[in-house]
Amino acid sequence: MIDAGSALEAMLGGYAVFVIGYFIALNGSYAGLFLFASRAVLGHLRWDPSGGYQQTFTSPFTKPISLLLPAYNEEVGIVDSVHSILGLRYPELEVVVINDGSTDGTLEKLRDAFDLRAIDRVISGTIPTERVRRVFMSRRHPELVVVDKDNGGKADALNAGIDVARYPLVASIDADSLIEEDALLRVVRPLVEDPERVVAAGGIVRVANGSRIESSRVVDVRLPRDRLPVFQIVEYLRAFLAGRGGFSAINSLVVISGAFGLFRRDVLLEVGGYARDTVGEDAELVVKIHAHMRRSGRPYRIVFVADPVCWTEAPATWRQLMRQRRRWQRGLAETLWRHRRTVANPRYGAFGTIGMPYQLLFELIGPAIELSGYVAVATAFALGVLEWQLAAAFLVLAVLFGILQSASALVLEEWSFHRYRRSRDVARLFAYSVLENFGYRQLLSVARARGILDAMRGTTGWGEMERAGLAEGAEGSGR
């Protein structure tokens, strides 16, 4: 007869070995990504130590861009957003605002501010969308087009924008994001240098909370007083500079942020645009492009450019943050499920054998393994099968690895873009890269685990988006 205690001990022992192995694999992968990312970021800085992009601006080979701005009930900030985008430094730009069936005064505000008149714009209809009611052009700004359509969600709005766009490159941004003045010049560079192969490029998203904003531009980068956005700043540096930079270097970038991405329009049309039935439409699009290009056998690259910056408002309350992470995790799960045949499939190159397995093993199920690890450790400890010294040592090791990851990202930031100029801001960022290991990460794992459950249950919808807005003047929001 099997001794239940021995069986439990064996199970816990086996699970402990698994967790240790998982932990080594996770941190080893991150270290590899970090090395790739460092090489790419520092190489990029060699390319233009002065940081100027005058030649990109004046080159006739810099292709024109249609910049899509989906808007739903944005009457408060839409005019400022559009003014800000019209002021972007780029030789030839078309701004397509897609009013996605707003129930407030978004369209009226645009009409009044930009003196719109209706035109009979031919829409290719390549990607089916909800009904487009009217298309307007601005008398004052001929480069501005406004599409008024029935509500269909963000993905549907972007698809309508792709259909209406007249230029070979399409960029998508969020209405509440702030794009730096020469961000387009920076993000377009890979597509200028390698127009045949590069099909998409994404920039870095930074947290604007606490920074000083004037005329919709971040003029002084600062940390917010509140703790929660500071944690997210550390996280974003880790995720973007190290994570995305690393994946981009091996052509396995799995997501370009919906807040700021640039695509070749012909490729978007080939893949049918954004998927409407997922909350992770930005990741799903990029994965879909990878799969499509691999299947068609055409050489291609999807690139992360660390230079061009989009500033966004990070959630300032736990409720907003948890909801956001739950939604992101659900989106990731939906994307992985939809494209499951690419996972660990050598036919899809590094994307299939490295990028997608990483997302599955570490990003998707990582939170579940982490939380189950805590339960296992606590159970083992309670049953007396685990030495407290070993548990403590492993915990210390895990925390040190976590700090090392974030601190490395900070060093890369300091070595490259050096956006946080104040010594106390850098010190505070380091302090938070320590503190995040004592509760912040664990709570996010709970939210992410719930996101996986949501995906399994087939939950739909985005939920309510609450934003305080990035206020102009002395300090942006952070309260």
Added chain:
Amino acid sequence: MAAVLITTFVVGTALTLVIALLVTRHAQRTHAERKRARIRDELRPLVIEMVADEAAPAPEELRGLSGLRARMLGELLGSYATTLKGESRRRLVGLLEQEGYVDQAVAALSSRGAWKRAAAAQSLGEMSSSRAVQPLGETARDDADPIVRMVAARALGSLGDPRAVPLLLEAVERGVPPTIFAGAAIRIGEAAVPLIERAMEEGVQPDLLCDVIGRIGVSDRPAVIRRMLDDPEWEVRTSAARAMGRVGGPASVPALLRLLAGDRWQVRAAAARSLGRIGEPEAFEPLVEASASGDYWADRAAAEAACRLRDGFARLLIRAPDLNPALLEAIESDVRFEPLLELPPSSAIPRRLAAAGASAPFEELREAGARDD
């Protein structure tokens, strides 16, 4: 347990080093930025004084500098050299050469560090000295680092010297993006055209070179490009069609009209745009016909081109209400459409446009027409 402890020790050590690196780098960078700002503030008025007064000799304070001050001066002078023209620019470049900054940067092209070589190439581009053509060309062709090659090629282009053209073509063969060559050649301008056309005749990168000729807008031998309109590769035909719009003139119209009937939408669109740019009225009917092929982007290009032709806009208005959607959009997007909205609704043009399906304010006319029916 031992393994865990050892790993913890190793990771702890790594973390300590990372923290030290963070602190050191931040302090170093902050200090360097302040120092550079201070030096820049000292040197800038002297440089401006020198630039403003062409007759005065260069200030003594700008001579014999070394180290960071010399590098900062080189950067400042270089930044002004790229924006100034004529005698002021020659003086600046002369000072850079005389004070040895150009030679220092040329020597730095052989540094061990790729970062230093790239920075040296960048500075040579800014300093605009013709002494840098050959060294930059060799770097663009031969450097082991692809980024250094790109920076050198870009810098070479900014010198505006036609001697750079064959060197840049060699750099393209070694992986420098063709767009860098193209940008450089366009900056060099007309002086680059004979060299480029010779390369085209030798079969080097015909589609790229066609595009470059087109952008420069000058050709000594347009017949060379005209021959490429019949090239078996559609990319070459597209580039040649684009170039013809700028260098071909009315003599290119028959060849471009032939391309309007081609099978590739990219070629048809490029031919249409060039016909619109050339503006000859004989292209009107073929363009109107080409705007209804069903291929969205080619139709749009043909419609816009028809509108651009000499008297094209007026002819399209007369043609209304028989306008396909692409032609209607082309008219409505044209700046000349705006005044038509002020016309009395009873006049002929608004009535024709309403019948063609144009949007408000002609909607009322359209509805009125429907009621009359």
